[in-house]
Amino acid sequence: MxxxxxxxxxxxxxxxxxxxxxxxxxxxxxxxxxxxxxxxxxxxxxxxxxxxxxxxxxxxxxxxxxxxxxxxxxxxxxxxxxxxxxxxxxxxxxxxxxxxxxxxxxxxxxxxxxxxxxxxxxxxxxxxxxxxxxxxxxxxxxxxxxxxxxxxxxxxxxxxxxxxxxxxxxxxxxxxxxxxxxxxxxxxxxxxxxxxxREAHTPKPRRRLRTEIRDGILLGARDPLLRGNTLYGCAANLALTGYTSLTVLFLVDGVGIGAGETGLLIAATGLGGIVGAMVARPMAARFGSARAVLLGKAGLAPAGLMIPLADRGAGLTLFVLGGVLIVAGVVAGNVVFSGFIQTYVPGELMGRVTSSVQLVNFGAMPLGGVLAGALAEAFTVRTALWVMLIGFALSGLILLASPLRRLRDLPPGRLDTRPVTHVGSPHSLN
The missing domain is CATH 1.20.1250.20 (MFS general substrate transporter like domains)
Known part of the structure; x- marks a missing residue:
């Protein structure tokens, strides 16, 4: 080989x-x-x-x-x-x-x-x-x-x-x-x-379900790196769900293209996910893992503002380019940060931290669809897209307010959880 x-x-x-x-x-x-x-x-x-x-x-x-x-x-x-x-x-x-x-x-x-x-x-x-x-x-x-x-x-x-x-x-x-x-x-x-x-699993003393759930929530909520990414995910998912829920309606009724062309354009934006997964490692190696997360999730988010400007003909390029860039940025940032979480959070707490983060992130998604639909009803679909994608661009400010902005690389090693209820972490910059 x-x-x-x-x-x-x-x-x-x-x-x-x-x-x-x-x-x-x-x-x-x-x-x-x-x-x-x-x-x-x-x-x-x-x-x-x-x-x-x-x-x-x-x-x-x-x-x-x-x-x-x-x-x-x-x-x-x-x-x-x-x-x-x-x-x-x-x-x-x-x-x-x-x-x-x-x-x-x-x-x-x-x-x-x-x-x-x-x-x-x-x-x-x-x-x-x-x-x-x-x-x-x-x-x-x-x-x-x-x-x-x-x-x-x-x-x-x-x-x-x-x-x-x-x-x-x-x-x-x-x-x-x-x-x-x-x-x-x-x-x-x-x-x-x-x-x-095979996993060498040793049964641990079980405590009350509520107590164990609380430990996972507290760890994710009180560590500034985990907290910042979770809050960003909540805001970004709300905005992106609102955007995607209106995409077909925008292209068919707002721009005026057919169903076949609409499907091709949406599929083209999905290529951003493949690109993001491919460039995540080179980005982390060149710029540092923390900067790669910021570049992907916050730096490329404003590219989505090209999407509401799309129109028939050459103007459709704005839709595709904006969609590809924001999807690529989110996926690249997620690849880097997922690897970090898996080395940072202690294995015995990984399930609880993961579930508490996903609860916040996924819980915002239905609200995004409802909010976007209400805005489209009250104004226009294009106006609702502007609101959703401006919100997505602004969600990157949550990451910029976290310790990520002062780091080149995400911290190595495990998070110290002794005690679980501590404030901050040995790697935080608060």
Whole structure:
């Protein structure tokens, strides 16, 4: 194996990581297919009204609010790989129930909502355990590369999934396309089961659930680096969800282009995610990891202000360029900061910190869609986009107000949690 091949393939040469990467990549593709296929089943098979279709989308995110915090505690109490295996099996069974019920003539919108809730709950456990499991499988020095490869394949899946869902629905029916998602979870489970490295899990004394949840929340809230990134994520997700909820309406009604061209333009902006995953490591090496996070999340955010200026013809370039830059910046910043969190937060608290951060970040997303819709109703879609994207650009100020602005690199080593209720951290600059 030459140096060039070593550089090109990196962690993919290691069997255990390769299995995790393959399973997670295929599972991400299946989940991306489901994001289109499940509403298609509701609309084309059950003739579901719009309000119920919206409820179906909300059901997929609701588990983060309902079980996100206790899931973090349970993940910290248990070996992470078996939790991920169980989540894959539950998701597979949930999605397989749809074609079975359809074949029996018993499929209802109620079942689809239950499937979305069950699969969403399984995803909460899988995503929380997955972020805590990666530092066990990969050395700290390789976490940046690991996150870049995993998020890169996830972005490819997000880009390809909607188109694949359409093809599967066309050739096999919308219900049949859900079999592909069930199969993707089966592949993920098989890959996880074949990983050779096993966790040495020692059961710890259990305290009250509320106390353990509080420890995770306090750690994330009182450390200035974690707190700043969480608050940024909340504000940025609110604004970006509002922006994406209006994208199709803006391009079709506001700009006046067709559905096919709209799909191509939105897919083109998704390329930013792939670019962001590819440039994250070079950015961190050249500018420093802390500066790479700031450049990606705060520095490129104002590029989104090109989007409301888009118009027909050459003006559509503004939409694509603005979309590519903000997506690339967010993904690059997330790759770098994810690797930092996995080396910074103690392993025994990783699940609880992850779940508390995700609760804040994902909890803001429904509000963003509602706010953007209200603004579009009261004014115009273009005005609502201006408000959302100005808000996104300003969200970077939260990071600039954190210790990140005074750092070149994110601090190495673990966060000292003795006691958990301390204020600040040994690495903070307060």
């Amino acid at each position: 030459t140096i060039t091949e070593e550089t090109r393939f990196g962690l993919l040469r290691r069997r255990d990581f390769r299995l995790l990467w393959i399973g997670e990549s295929i599972s991400s593709l299946g989940s991306s297919v489901t994001g289109v296929a499940l509403p298609l089943v509701a609309v084309t098979v059950l003739d579901t009204p719009p309000f119920a279709v919206g409820g179906l989308a909300a059901a997929a995110w609701l588990p983060w609010l309902l079980v996100g915090l206790p899931a973090g505690v349970w993940v910290d109490r248990l070996p992470r790989r078996p939790v991920m295996l169980a989540a894959d099996c539950v998701s597979m069974a949930a999605f397989l129930s749809v074609p079975i019920a359809a074949a029996l003539g018993r499929l209802t919108i109620g079942q689809l909502i239950v499937v979305a809730l069950v699969a969403g709950t399984a995803k909460v456990f899988f995503a929380t355990a997955y972020r805590a499991y990666l530092p066990f499988l990969v050395d700290g020095s390789d976490l940046l590369e690991a996150n870049a490869k995993l998020q890169g394949s996830e972005q490819v899946a997000n880009l390809a999934g909607p188109g694949l869902a359409g093809l599967l629905a066309q050739f096999f029916s919308a219900v049949g396309s859900l079999v592909a998602d069930a199969a993707s979870f089966a592949v993920s489970a098989i890959c996880l089961a074949r990983i050779e490295r």
